Amino acid sequence: xxxxxxxxxxxxxxxxxxxxxxxxxxxxxxxxxxxxxxxxxxxxxxxx
Amino acid sequence: xxxxxxxxxxxxxxxxxxxxxxxxxxxxxxxxxxxxxxxxxxxxxxxxxxxxxxxxxxxxxxxxxxxxxxxxxxxxxxxxxxxxxxxxxxxxxxxxxxxxxxxxxxxxxxxxxxxxxxxxxxxxxxxxxxxxxxxxxxxxxxxxxxxxxxxxxxxxxxxxxxxxxxxxxxxxxxxxxxxxxxxxxxx
Numbered sequence: 001x002x003x004x005x006x007x008x009x010x011x012x013x014x015x016x017x018x019x020x021x022x023x024x025x026x027x028x029x030x031x032x033x034x035x036x037x038x039x040x041x042x043x044x045x046x047x048x
Numbered sequence: 049x050x051x052x053x054x055x056x057x058x059x060x061x062x063x064x065x066x067x068x069x070x071x072x073x074x075x076x077x078x079x080x081x082x083x084x085x086x087x088x089x090x091x092x093x094x095x096x097x098x099x100x101x102x103x104x105x106x107x108x109x110x111x112x113x114x115x116x117x118x119x120x121x122x123x124x125x126x127x128x129x130x131x132x133x134x135x136x137x138x139x140x141x142x143x144x145x146x147x148x149x150x151x152x153x154x155x156x157x158x159x160x161x162x163x164x165x166x167x168x169x170x171x172x173x174x175x176x177x178x179x180x181x182x183x184x185x186x187x188x189x190x191x192x193x194x195x196x197x198x199x200x201x202x203x204x205x206x207x208x209x210x211x212x213x214x215x216x217x218x219x220x221x222x223x224x225x226x227x228x229x230x231x232x233x234x235x
Contacts, residue, residue, distance in 0.1 A: 010209065014200055015172045017153040022173035025068035031081060034063055034088065041092045042056070 055098050059091065062108050065174065069109055072169040073116045075158050083119055087112040106176065110184045113166060120162065156206035164199035171196045 066087060070080035090111050091098075098107055157165065170181045171192065182189045204210065 010204070011200065014168075014203060017150060018157075018168055018172040020150060021154060021157055022068050022072060022169055025071040026064050028064075028067065028071075030063045030067060033081070034084065035060070037085060037088055038060060041089070045056075 053100075055095050055100070055104050056092065058104055059088065059108075062105055065105060066108055066112055069112055069169060069174065070116065072165055072173075073113065073162055074119075075165075079119065083112060083115050086115045086119075090115065103180065106180050106184055109170070109174075109176075113184065116162070152207060156203055159206050160199060160202060163195065164202060167192060167195045168199045168203070 063084070066084050067080060070083045070087075071077060074080045074083065087108065091108055094111075098104065157168075160168070166185070167181065170176050170184065171178065176184070178189050178192050181192045185192065187195075
């Protein structure tokens with residue numbers, strides 16, 4: 001049978017689902033605490 | 049600093065990716081946010097070690113994964129408690145129509161070891177090359193490839209699929225389209 005081709009298909013389905021797992025996390029809004037943290041780090045830097 | 053773009057200025061645009069990677073590793077948003085927080089602080093105080101013109105995202109991801117693994121060693125119990133996903137929920141076998149449901153996929157993914165989740169996300173989803181991933185994880189390219197293969201095989205096992213047993217072989221093109229759609233492609 002055509003097992004190589006079938007495995008390639010399965011693999012591409014897995015990759016599509018992996019991309020979706022990652023993409024969903026990527027689309028979540030970045031919490032404000034990180035923007036605040038960066039702001040604090042910048043201020044500390046400029047006081048040096 | 050020379051006249052290359054200051055990586056500090058570029059950091060904000062990498063935050064969503066850092067968070068997505070941390071989520072993939074920990075499966076837990078509270079832990080993920082703690083890891084991202086520590087990663088930002090570490091990166092900030094080490095930017096003098098960043099080589100301008102090299103891959104900033106890969107550099108940040110490397111810091112993040114090291115942070116994750118040291119958190120894991122310190123706080124095993126919390127990491128083993130993913131958001132809303134519980135072991136044993138998985139009814140792994142795909143329906144006889146061969147459909148690979150995204151929800152089953154997510155549950156199976158969450159069951160993988162952190163090492164397997166990591167390699168699959170880096171190689172399969174976030175667009176790094178095997179070489180990048182080898183650098184980031186501190187192993188040989190061949191090790192990355194075999195780790196990725198083992199991770200895929202384990203995922204198939206959790207999903208009740210044998211590699212070599214095509215979940216769509218017994219069906220028609222219609223199911224394939226459904227699968228493509230569930231994989232998030234733009235149909």
